[in-house]
Amino acid sequence: MNVGEVAALAGVTVRTLHHYDRIGLLQPSGRTAAGYRQYSPADLDRLHQVLLYRELGFPLEEVATLLDDPSADPAEHLRRQHRLLRDRLERTSAMVAAVEKEMEARAMGISLTPEERFEVFGDWLPEEYAAEAEEKWGGTDAWAQSQQRTRAMSKDDWLRVKAESDDVEARFAAALRSGVPADSEQAMDLAEEHRQQISRNFYDCSPEMHAGLGRMYVEDERFTAYYERVAPGLAQYVSTAVQANAARHA
Amino acid sequence: MNVGEVAALAGVTVRTLHHYDRIGLLQPSGRTAAGYRQYSPADLDRLHQVLLYRELGFPLEEVATLLDDPSADPAEHLRRQHRLLRDRLERTSAMVAAVEKEMEARAMGISLTPEERFEVFGDWLPEEYAAEAEEKWGGTDAWAQSQQRTRAMSKDDWLRVKAESDDVEARFAAALRSGVPADSEQAMDLAEEHRQQISRNFYDCSPEMHAGLGRMYVEDERFTAYYERVAPGLAQYVSTAVQANAARHA
DNA sequence: GCTTGACCCTGACGCGACGTCAGGCCCGAC
DNA sequence: GTCGGGCCTGACGTCGCGTCAGGGTCAAGC
Structure with a gap:
């Protein structure tokens, strides 16, 4: 297969494949006499892995080291991908729940603290700021604001x-x-x-x-x-x- | 609140907040005499929206237009975010299912076609290539490969x-x-x-x-x-x- | 009142992962 | 043989920051 076909199949651009070639992340296993890139099934396989890890947020260089690690069999990649995807699933449901909570809070005229709202983001360094920020402007005009927003x-x-x-x-x-x-x-x-x-x-x-x-x-x-x-x-x-x-x- | 506190609370770096300030995405509502950025609760609110949309993959400029659109009330943002998050949830479960399928296929010595593997990615342009690529190397050494990989x-x-x-x-x-x-x-x-x-x-x-x-x-x-x-x-x-x-x- | 260390400021350059031309070769169909 | 679509290799641009550099600020302790 040549680049265009692979790109269409995998849902990426040709430029992306060029890029992966140049940085050595995915070098097609062959070239035609005219210099056209030729991708083998094994190349597609690798591309699939690359895209999965990329989707999971790995920088390309790290993807390369992961995939080139000879001590890691394919099953290990699958297990890791599975784990990471499940983490992501969990995080996403948490975010969905947070949005639903916010919607309900609005509907009922209750207003959430900023801490709660950000809870689903960072990598949580808890207490510490929680108390402090609560002090800082715990009982402001939040209600009035919330009302006004509606x-x-x-x-x-x-x-x-x-x-x-x-x-x-x-x-x-x-x-x-x-x-x-x-x-x-x-x-x-x-x-x-x-x-x-x-x-x-x-x-x-x-x-x-x-x-x-x-x-x-x-x-x-x-x-x-x-x-x-x-x-x-x-x-x-x-x-x-x-x-x-x-x-x-x- | 000043930048450091906001950054810690929201789980982003100070530099990020600087960036958002410069591009006009999130300008703190005040400055101290010394030029320190002062973030109000409303600013935090906006930051929260920004981070949500960013997480969902919107380019920052688009986030700005979304949030600055005066005809869009907060409830609409929540609804949109909810919708997008559920889409993502669905996509992620699809990917989880795909990985599980692949694992089971390996365990049973069955090998999947590249089309299937990529299915969960692109924005699917179906048939078209499916048949063609199937032709091209439907019955190759895939089984042998799969065996070897294990x-x-x-x-x-x-x-x-x-x-x-x-x-x-x-x-x-x-x-x-x-x-x-x-x-x-x-x-x-x-x-x-x-x-x-x-x-x-x-x-x-x-x-x-x-x-x-x-x-x-x-x-x-x-x-x-x-x-x-x-x-x-x-x-x-x-x-x-x-x-x-x-x-x-x- | 003065130092000290943590925090803040504004440039300015760098980087990762491509997007987007430009200029030119290749290839199958008519 | 020529024409449209696809491929090639530079090379520069972009987005969303990371990472210094050089310098002011602030509260705490001496």
């Missing part, structure tokens, strides 16, 4: 949305008071209503996402506090109902 | 491993012949043995991974063919048993 919605819209969610919360509280089990059909129906309300007014909320939110309601104190202010025990109640409802939809 | 294992080791898996396959076939249901305890025990064999000899194979392999045995014709050669109906049988076993372990 002003993609008009004030009327916002009031309507607020009324809607107040309504569901009140009915949740009533169910809790009258002893309706949190995993009963009635409670699950309320949860479903809650989910659809979020989807309509804020962001598309799948049952799985909703279950995640449910867990958060009891794990994050601010969300807990939000519901506990409506009625004691409500956070746990809503959490259970929401998760039961998600299980029902699975 | 020579991180000595020949003796390989024979032992092969004997082990032949044994389990034979017992699967026997169970199938004597009418033992594929989701019976007996079949699941065989599946579990299969899983542990893989883990011992090739790579750490969780029940979920094993279930994925099980699906592949009936979805990919080459894996199907492998088992069908041992006994007709065995691919489906093993697949069912493996998935049942995985469900039992969940």
Whole structure:
């Protein structure tokens, strides 16, 4: 195969293959009389490895040493790639969860601290700054800001949305008071209503996402506090109902 | 907050913040008399957005236009980020699955085509090259190569491993012949043995991974063919048993 | 009040991984 | 034989910073 074909197959540009050739990362095993690069199956194999490691963020030079290490068999590469990909999967889900949390916080008018927001990034040097920064501007105008931001919605819209969610919360509280089990059909129906309300007014909320939110309601104190202010025990109640409802939809 | 603190909090270098300042992507809202950069909570907020979009692969200039677009409220950013992150999650799982498939193919001595290997990369221009390249060197020495590669294992080791898996396959076939249901305890025990064999000899194979392999045995014709050669109906049988076993372990 | 060490500033150059011409050769189809 | 598409080799440009160099700032301790 010549460069153009390989490039098309692998989804890279010809220039990239030229580059890999020049830096010695992937030298085609042959050339035609006219000097055309000729790639063998083994070359493609190597290219595949290169692209995987590149995708995983390795600098090309390191990729070269990895692949040229004679003491590393292909199975070892696969195991390493597998491990790294799973790490990445985990990190990405953490980021997804963080974004979902932020969305829900906005919807409920709760504002997160900067520390939390950055949590999913750096390579976490914890405490240290946490306390210090908390001091520095823990109780500023964050709420007002958050409120103001939601002003993609008009004030009327916002009031309507607020009324809607107040309504569901009140009915949740009533169910809790009258002893309706949190995993009963009635409670699950309320949860479903809650989910659809979020989807309509804020962001598309799948049952799985909703279950995640449910867990958060009891794990994050601010969300807990939000519901506990409506009625004691409500956070746990809503959490259970929401998760039961998600299980029902699975 | 001054640069050092922000950098530590966000997990970036001071130089990065300098850079973002100069290109106008994130200009701190204030300076001290001595010229020290002073970052406000709103600045941190913006930095957070910047880092998210950057992580998602946007060039900084585009990030700036996104964030400066006055017609885009924060909720829209969250929705977009959420969407992009889920795409990424999907792509990463696809890559994980591809690596697992490759590992299993190696373990079973099956070799994949280059097209398949690259499938998870490019932005897929399908057919077109597929047929052509298949022609070009569909039936080369790939098998021999693959065998040779596994020579991180000595020949003796390989024979032992092969004997082990032949044994389990034979017992699967026997169970199938004597009418033992594929989701019976007996079949699941065989599946579990299969899983542990893989883990011992090739790579750490969780029940979920094993279930994925099980699906592949009936979805990919080459894996199907492998088992069908041992006994007709065995691919489906093993697949069912493996998935049942995985469900039992969940 | 003065030193000291940690932190901050602004250039300015360097680098990795290519993108993007420019100028020219090659090759199969008509 | 010529024409369009593909290939070649420089060589310069770009993006997102890393890495000094040379110099001011700030709080702590003496």
